[in-house]
Amino acid sequence: MVDRILTANDLRWSFPLADFSERDLKPAEKDRHGRPGALGQERALSALELGLGIRERGFNIFVVGASGTGRTSTVKELLEARAREEPTPPDVILLYNFTDRDRPLAVNLPPGMGAKVKKRYDGFVEKMLQELEKAFESEGYIERRSVIDAHHQEKTDHTLEGIDKEARARGFLLSRTGTALTLAVADEEGNPLSEEQYEALTDQQKLDLEHKAEELQSGLEDALRRIRALEKETDEQIEKLAREIATSVVRPMIDELKADLAGQPRVVAHLDDVQKDVLDRLRRLVPESHAINDGGEPAEAEAHHAPARRLSEEEEDGDRDEPALLRYRVNVLVSNAPPGRAAAKSKGGAPVVVETHPTAANLIGRIEHRMRAGEATSTDFLRIKAGALYRANGGYLLLHAQDLLRDPAAWEGLKRALKNRQIELDDPGEPGRMVSIAALRPEPVRLSVKIVLIGTPELYYSLSRGDPDFGKLFKVKVDFDIEMEHSAERIKNYMRFLSGLAAEEKLLPLTLDGAGRVLEHAARVCDDQSKLTTRFGEIADLVREASFWAAKAGAKSIDRGHVRAALAARAEREGFIELHMREDITKRRIQVETRGEVVGQVNGLTVIDLGSYAFGMPVRITCRSGAGKGEIVDIERETELGGPIHTKGTLILKGILLDRFGRDTPMCLQTTLCMEQSYSEVDGDSASLAEACAMFSSLAQAPLRQDTAVTGSIDQRGGVQAVGGVNEKIEGFYRVCQIRDPKGSHQVIIPAANAGDLMLDEDVVTACREGRFRIITVETLEDAILVLSGRGWSTGKAPLQPAILSTLRELAAVQSLANQAPRVAARAPRALAKAARHHRRSPR
Numbered sequence: 051m052v053d054r055i056l057t058a059n060d061l062r063w064s065f066p067l068a069d070f071s072e073r074d075l076k077p078a079e080k081d082r083h084g085r086p087g088a089l090g091q092e093r094a095l096s097a098l099e100l101g102l103g104i105r106e107r108g109f110n111i112f113v114v115g116a117s118g119t120g121r122t123s124t125v126k127e128l129l130e131a132r133a134r135e136e137p138t139p140p141d142v143i144l145l146y147n148f149t150d151r152d153r154p155l156a157v158n159l160p161p162g163m164g165a166k167v168k169k170r171y172d173g174f175v176e177k178m179l180q181e182l183e184k185a186f187e188s189e190g191y192i193e194r195r196s197v198i199d200a201h202h203q204e205k206t207d208h209t210l211e212g213i214d215k216e217a218r219a220r221g222f223l224l225s226r227t228g229t230a231l232t233l234a235v236a237d238e239e240g241n242p243l244s245e246e247q248y249e250a251l252t253d254q255q256k257l258d259l260e261h262k263a264e265e266l267q268s269g270l271e272d273a274l275r276r277i278r279a280l281e282k283e284t285d286e287q288i289e290k291l292a293r294e295i296a297t298s299v300v301r302p303m304i305d306e307l308k309a310d311l312a313g314q315p316r317v318v319a320h321l322d323d324v325q326k327d328v329l330d331r332l333r334r335l336v337p338e339s340h341a342i343n344d345g346g347e348p349a350e351a352e353a354h355h356a357p358a359r360r361l362s363e364e365e366e367d368g369d370r371d372e373p374a375l376l377r378y379r380v381n382v383l384v385s386n387a388p389p390g391r392a393a394a395k396s397k398g399g400a401p402v403v404v405e406t407h408p409t410a411a412n413l414i415g416r417i418e419h420r421m422r423a424g425e426a427t428s429t430d431f432l433r434i435k436a437g438a439l440y441r442a443n444g445g446y447l448l449l450h451a452q453d454l455l456r457d458p459a460a461w462e463g464l465k466r467a468l469k470n471r472q473i474e475l476d477d478p479g480e481p482g483r484m485v486s487i488a489a490l491r492p493e494p495v496r497l498s499v500k501i502v503l504i505g506t507p508e509l510y511y512s513l514s515r516g517d518p519d520f521g522k523l524f525k526v527k528v529d530f531d532i533e534m535e536h537s538a539e540r541i542k543n544y545m546r547f548l549s550g551l552a553a554e555e556k557l558l559p560l561t562l563d564g565a566g567r568v569l570e571h572a573a574r575v576c577d578d579q580s581k582l583t584t585r586f587g588e589i590a591d592l593v594r595e596a597s598f599w600a601a602k603a604g605a606k607s608i609d610r611g612h613v614r615a616a617l618a619a620r621a622e623r624e625g626f627i628e629l630h631m632r633e634d635i636t637k638r639r640i641q642v643e644t645r646g647e648v649v650g651q652v653n654g655l656t657v658i659d660l661g662s663y664a665f666g667m668p669v670r671i672t673c674r675s676g677a678g679k680g681e682i683v684d685i686e687r688e689t690e691l692g693g694p695i696h697t698k699g700t701l702i703l704k705g706i707l708l709d710r711f712g713r714d715t716p717m718c719l720q721t722t723l724c725m726e727q728s729y730s731e732v733d734g735d736s737a738s739l740a741e742a743c744a745m746f747s748s749l750a751q752a753p754l755r756q757d758t759a760v761t762g763s764i765d766q767r768g769g770v771q772a773v774g775g776v777n778e779k780i781e782g783f784y785r786v787c788q789i790r791d792p793k794g795s796h797q798v799i800i801p802a803a804n805a806g807d808l809m810l811d812e813d814v815v816t817a818c819r820e821g822r823f824r825i826i827t828v829e830t831l832e833d834a835i836l837v838l839s840g841r842g843w844s845t846g847k848a849p850l851q852p853a854i855l856s857t858l859r860e861l862a863a864v865q866s867l868a869n870q871a872p873r874v875a876a877r878a879p880r881a882l883a884k885a886a887r888h889h890r891r892s893p894r
Contacts, residue, residue, distance in 0.1 A: 054802070054826065054827050055824055055825070055826050056805060056808070056818070056824075056825040056826070056827060057818075058815050058816075058818050058819035060805060060808065060825075061808050061810045061814070061815045061818055061825060062570070062574075062579070062808060062809045062810050062812075062815055063570065063573050063579035063580075063809060064570065065563075065565075065566025065567065065569050065570055067562065067563060067566055069538065070541070070542070070545070070562060070566075071562070072561075072562055074542045074545055074546070074562075075545050075546070075548075075549045075559075075560065075562060075565060076546070076549065077546040077547070077549050077550035077553065088120075088124050088128075089120075089534070089540065089543050089544065089547065089584065089586075090531065090533075090534025090535075090540060090582070090584050091124070091530055091531060091534075091584065093529060093531070094113075094115075094528050094529055094530050094531070095128075097526060097527065097528040097529070098111065098113075098125065098128060098526075098528050100526060101500075101502075101525075101526030101528065102128075102129075102132060102500065104526075105498075105500075107471070108468075108522055108523055108524075108525050109500075109525050109526055110468070110500060110501040110502070110503070110523055110524045110525070110526070111500070111501070111502045111503070111524065111526045111527075111528055112451070112502075112503045112504075112505065112510055112524045112526070112527055112528070113125055113502060113503065113504045113505070113528045113530060114505065114506070114507050114510050114527060114528065114529050114530065115504075115506075115529065115530025115531070115532070116506070116530075116532050116585065117587070118585040118586065118587030118588055119530045119531075119532055119584050119585055119586065119587075120530075120584070120586045120587070121504055121530040122448070122450075122504055124530075125448065125502060125504070125528075126402065126404060126448060129402045129446045129448065129502065130402050132446075133399045133400040133401065133402050133445055133446060134399040135399065136399055136400040136445070137399075137400065137444075138161040138386050138398035138399060138400065138444075139161065139386055139400060139401065139443055139444020139445060139498075140158040140159055140160060140161060140386070140444070141158070141159045141160070141161060141162065141163055141164030141165075141382065141384055141385050141386055141387070142156060142157070142158055142159075142164070142382075142383045142384040142436070142440065142443075142495055143156075143157050143159060143164045143167060143168070143380050143381060143382050143383060144156060144157075144380070144381040144383050144431050144432075144434060144492055145157055145316075145317075145320050145380060145381075146320075146376065146377040146378070146379070146431060148323045148326075148327055148377070151372075152489065152490055152491060153490075153491055153492070153493065154381070154431035154434065154490065154492040154493065155316070155320065155492075155493055156383070156492050156493040156494070156495050157314070157316045157317060157320075158495075159314060159317075161386040161387060161398060162385070162386065162387030162388070163314075164380075164382040164383075164384070164385045164387075165382055165385055165387060167311065167314075167317060167380055167382075168379075168380040168381075168382050170307060170310065170311075171307075171378060171379065171380045172379070172380075174303055174304075174307060174378070175375055175378045175379070177303065178299065178300060178303060178328065179335065179375075181299045181303075182296060182299055182300075182332075182335065182336050183336065185295045185296070185298070185299050186292075186295065186336055191291070191295050194291055195288070195291065198284060198287045198288060198291065199284075201284075202280060202281075202283075202284040205280050206277055206280055209273055209276045209277055209280070210273060210277075213269050213270060213273045222262070222263070292332050293329050293332075296328065296329055296332055297329060300325055300328050300329065301325065304321050304322075304324065304325045307321055308321050308322075324377070324378055327377055327378075328378075331374075334374045335374060335375075372430055373430075376430055376431075376432065379432055381431055381432045381434060383434065383435075383436045383440060384436050384440050384441055384443070386398070386401065386444075399445075400444055400445035400446065401441060401442055401443075401444065401445035401446070402442075402445055402446045402448065403438050403441050403442035403445070403446070403447050403448065404448045404449075405438040405447065405448070405449055406450075406453070407453065408438065408449050408450075408453055408454045408457070408460050409457045409459075409460055410457055410459035410460040410463050411437065412437055412438060412460075413437045413438050413439060413449075413454075413460045413463060413464060414437040414439060414460075414463045414467070414473065414475055415434065415435055415436050415437035415439075415440060415473075415475040416434075416435050416437070417429055417433060417434050417435075417475070417489075417490055418433040418434075418435060419433070420433070429490060430490075431490060431492065434475065434490065434492055437473075437475075439464070439467055439473050439497065439499065440473055440495065442499050443473065443495065443497055443498060443499050444498055444499065445499065445500070446499065446500045446501075446502060447499055447500070447501050447502070448502045448504070449501065449502070449503050449504070450503075450504050450505065451503045451504060451505030451509050451510075451513075452505055452506070452509060454503070455509075464501070465519050465523060467497055468497070468501065468523050469519070469523070470494075470497075471496065471497050471498075472494040472495060472496050472497050473494060473495045473497050474491075474494040475491070475492055476489070476491055501523075501524075503524065510527065530584070531584060532576075532583060532584055532585055533576040533578065533581045533582065533583050533584055534581060534582055534584055535580060535581055536569075536573070536580065536581060536582045540582070541569060541582075544569060544572070544582060545560075545562075545565045545569070547586070548560055548565050548568060548589075548593055549565070551590055551593055552593060552597065552608075555594070557593065557594060557597035557608075558597045558600050558601060558605065558606065558607055558608050559607050559608070560593070560607065560608045561607050561608065561609045561610075563609055563610045564596070564607070564608040564609040564610055564612060564613055566610070567610040567613040567614065568589060568592060568593060568596070568613055569582060570809070571589070571592060571613070571617065572589055573809050574777065574809035575588065575589075577774070577775075577776065577777060577807045577809065578806065578807055578809075579806050579807070579808065579809060580806065592613065592616055592617070593608070595616035595619070595620065596608045596612045596613045596615070596616040597612075598616070599612045599615040599616050599619065600612040603615075614812075620663075621663075624660070624662060624663035625663065625665060627658070627660065627665075628658075628663075628665040628667070628782075631658075631667055632667075632785065632786060632789065635667075635668075635786055635789070635790070636786075636789045636790065640727050641670060641726070641727065642668050642669070642670060642786060642790070643670070643756035644756060644757055644786070644787050644790045644791045644794065644796060645756055645757055645791055645794055646756050646757075647753035647754060647755055647756060648753055648754060648756055649747055649748060649751055649752065649753045649754070650672055650673045650674060650675075650744050650745075650747050650748035650754075651670060651671070651672045651673075651744060651747075651754060651756070652670075652671050652740045652743050652744045652747070652754050652756075652758075652759075652760055652838065653668045653669070653670065653671070653740070653756065653758065653759040653760065653783065654668065654669050654670075654671040654725065654737045654740040654741075654759070654760060654761065655667075655668055655669070655736070655737075655740075655759050655760070655761040655779035655780075655782065655783055655798070656668075656669050656732070656736075656737070656779070657774070657775035657778050657779060657782075659775075664775065664778050665778055665781075665782055666775065666777075666778035666779035666780065666781055666782025666783065667782045667786075668759050668782060668783045668786055669725050669726065669727070669728060670725070670726040670727070671723070671724070671725055671726070671737060671740045671741055671744050672723075672724050672726055672744060673721055673722065673723050673724075673741070673744035673745045673747070673748040674721065674722050674748060675719055675720065675721040675722075675745070675748045675749050675857075675861075676719065676720055676721075676861065677718055677719060677720065677861045677862075677864040677865045677868065678718065678719050678720025678861075678865070679718070679720065679865075680704075680716075680717035680718065680719060680720075681720045681721075682700065682701070682703055682704050682707075682720075682721050682723065682745075683720065683721065683722045683723070684696075684697065684700040684723050685722060685723065685724040685725075686700075686723075686724070686725060686728065686732050687700065691728065691729075691730070691731050691732055692731075692732055692733070693731060693732065693733025693734070694733070695733050695734050695735050696732050696733050696734055696735060696737070698735060699734075699735030699736075699737065699738035699741070699763065699764070700723060700738065700741065702735075702738055702764060702765065702766055703723075703738065703741060703742055703745060703764075705766030706742060706764070706766055706767075706768055706831070707745075709766060709767060709768070710768075710851070710854075711854065711855060711858055714855060714858075715855065715858045715859050715862055716862045716865075717858070718858070718861050718862040718864075718865035718866070719749070719858060719861045721745055721748065721749075723741050723744065723745065725737070734773075734774075735763045735764075735773075736761050736762065736763055736773035736774070736775075736779075737761070738762075738763050738764045739760055739761070739762035739763065739764045739770055739799075739801075739831065739834055740760040740761070740762075742764055742768075742831055743760060743831070743834055743835055743838055746831075746835060746850060746854060747835075747838075747839065749853075749854045749857045749858065750850045750853040750854045750857065751853070751857070752839045752841055752848075752850055752853065753839065754838040754839055755837075755838050755839070755840075757787075757791075757794060757795065757796045757797065758796070758797050758798070758799060758837065758838055759779075759783040759796075759797075759798045759799070760798075760799045760834060760838070761773055761776065761779050761798070761799070761800055761801075762799070762800060762801040762828070762834070763801070764831060768830050768831035768832065769829065769830060769831075770801045770802070770803075770828050770829055770830060770831065770833070770834065771801060771803065772801050772803035772804050772807075773800075773801060773804065776800055776804045776807050776808065777807070777808060777809055777810055779798070780798050780800070780808075780810060780814065780825065781810060781811055781814055783796070783798055784796070784798075784814050784817065784823055787823075795821070795822055795823070795824075796822075796823055796824075797823065797824035797825070797826055797837075798823075798824070798825055798826070799826050799827075799828055799834050799837055799838070800825060800826070800827055800828075801827065801828065801829075802827040802828060802829045804827070805827050808825070835850060
């Protein structure tokens with residue numbers, strides 16, 4: 051027998067109050083904000099240091115851990131600390147591409163220079179328009195323009211003078227409309243002939259006029275050719291004059307900009323393109339009302355007096371699609387200038403970007419569109435917006451894997467950027483658009499970023515198995531543990547975190563005893579007396595709730611009682627289902643026996659996990675046995691209420707039977723196992739020890755104590771194995787016993803391997819200290835049966851093994867008779883037939 055009754059001191063870890071002082075509650079200067087930092091995560095920090103230290107391709111980081119362990123805040127703080135010591139990456143601006151307007155130029159600039167370049171470009175545009183307007187309204191330009199116009203008019207008039215005389219001599223009048231020349235028939239007084247007068251002419255007169263007009267036609271065409279040549283010459287003179295005037299305005303301004311930005315060759319080259327484009331597009335940039343002649347009257351024809359050449363059809367179409375000054379604007383895609391006046395004196399550093407909504411648009415970038423002409427949309431390079439990858443380039447990008455994978459396009463876009471080492475933004479176009487049209491596609495930007503994904507272990511292993519690119523791009527795994535071994539130093543650091551949290555959030559301060567009770571709960575969360583949980587979010591919530599109850603009680607600090615009150619209030623708040631299930635047991639709607647002895651029945655223990663709250667509840671496990679073919683029928687499995695692990699635990703019982711008795715007698719039995727009044731799915735193997743005890747009790751007809759509950763897993767050799775939820779199970783049975791039989795004495799059998807996991811509530815510990823409740827550990831099936839039945843396995847008074855063996859042999863004999871019965875029945879018809887034949891042969 052290897053069972054042991056645990057003492058009250060074995061049932062929970064108590065905070066060693068004498069080993070610490072109030073000074074240990076004072077947070078260190080670096081922890082004054084109450085952050086848990088990397089407490090207990092030495093392995094994670096080592097892996098993180100490796101991932102951050104290797105800049106080569108593919109060494110991105112996947113942080114694995116449960117929510118509430120401080121993984122996000124800890125990693126973010128470490129990244130920010132590291133980023134402050136690294137160089138600030140360049141700004142990125144987009145400039146108009148005069149060669150291909152759908153492919154904006156992406157230009158890197160020193161940090162903080164992007165906004166300055168934009169300001170200089172905007173100032174240049176505003177000043178350029180003002181100076182051009184002044185230049186084309188100046189007397190010098192007007193005089194020179196008037197000379198060109200007058201010279202053009204003089205040559206035109208001279209060209210038309212000869213043809214006009216010839217037309218009059220032949221009876222016609224020459225008139226000019228714009229650039230067209232027309233002939234009209236004149237009367238004797240030299241006035242145009244009216245339609246009635248023309249109709250009154252004889253046919254011969256009309257024929258003569260037509261011949262004369264034909265003779266004048268060649269002269270008219272020659273005059274028109276000379277006029278067009280004059281117009282072209284005049285256009286060239288006007289364009290030359292306009293470019294000369296505009297150049298005198300624009301070139302000094304461009305030269306000044308180029309001098310200021312001499313260290314940026316791509317910007318300097320772009321300014322040369324800007325100057326050329328301005329001179330080529332003066333008609334759009336300078337209103338025509340400023341192009342006037344010397345008489346102050348509006349020009350007769352646009353082609354004659356505009357201050358620049360006529361645009362080609364293609365250029366006009368392009369101009370109509372975009373604002374006139376768009377080409378000279380700057381889109382600051384990424385600015386790494388330190389924000390604010392105070393930060394301007396700081397060192398800067400690499401960016402740390404946390405993208406909480408990583409869609410494809412937020413991660414890569416987006417191109418905004420505006421409605422135009424009904425349902426049509428348009429855009430330009432100023433509407434290109436940078437995503438998180440652009441902003442984090444040269445630094446660190448922190449993402450939650452689950453949020454990222456919600457958008458497959460975002461995940462694929464991230465992988466493509468990492469594999470190609472560049473960010474390339476495409477315009478997806480309008481949803482549902484079937485026809486491909488020209489779309490903006492800015493130049494790619496070289497990518498140098500460290501990606502840190504945060505997710506659960508399940509997500510990490512799923513990606514490792516299912517995505518061939520994942521292992522190549524995320525080579526560093528960082529595991530954040532949910533618990534840590536406690537030591538004196540770690541306990542001090544934990545208390546500093548608690549007091550720092552209270553100070554930061556202006557909660558009531560904790561006393562040493564109060565902090566100790568919080569640490570005891572941290573051990574309870576782990577179900578381990580030697581460890582503390584690193585789920586700091588849950589612990590922080592407990593401190594906040596305890597502060598509330600302390601303030602409500604009028605206390606000035608949080609002591610042990612306030613922490614207990616917070617835990618009790620939480621259990622009451624979330625224990626609605628537990629309360630009703632316990633009420634059903636109390637009113638015997640659910641039957642659970644807590645006194646007496648019953649054959650083939652034992653109290654098992656279950657845990658019901660509701661996510662944020664878990665509690666234990668006893669359940670009757672019964673077994674009935676009889677002759678059969680060696681089957682163990684699990685009613686839960688047969689009704690599809692048992693999960694696979696529960697089924698495995700039940701099947702192990704057959705192995706135990708074979709190990710104990712299979713060599714001595716055939717297994718001619720059938721047993722049925724049932725968790726009585728269980729109406730929902732059950733899984734886990736922690737009831738297999740109780741089921742084995744019920745089965746052997748049924749076979750030996752040995753009654754089992756009902757004041758005892760059992761939990762434990764079992765192997766095929768009868769060894770008892772550890773289970774989970776042992777604290778909730780014990781407390782659940784204890785509270786049922788307090789209601790059903792408050793004056794009785796009760797006990798729970800648990801695996802010896804679970805002794806170190808006990809962190810029971812104080813009321814259970816008090817009951818054990820007073821002898822009203824006991825916790826017994828066992829290592830073998832035989833130990834458990836001895837406690838439950840008071841009978842040894844093979845020794846002592848009325849051992850179970852001989853009784854079970856006797857029952858198995860009786861069942862084998864019964865089964866043997868049952869197997870023989872069909873053969874006797876089968877021989878009966880042959881005997882009757884033989885008797886009938888004998889009767890026919892015998893004489894009467």
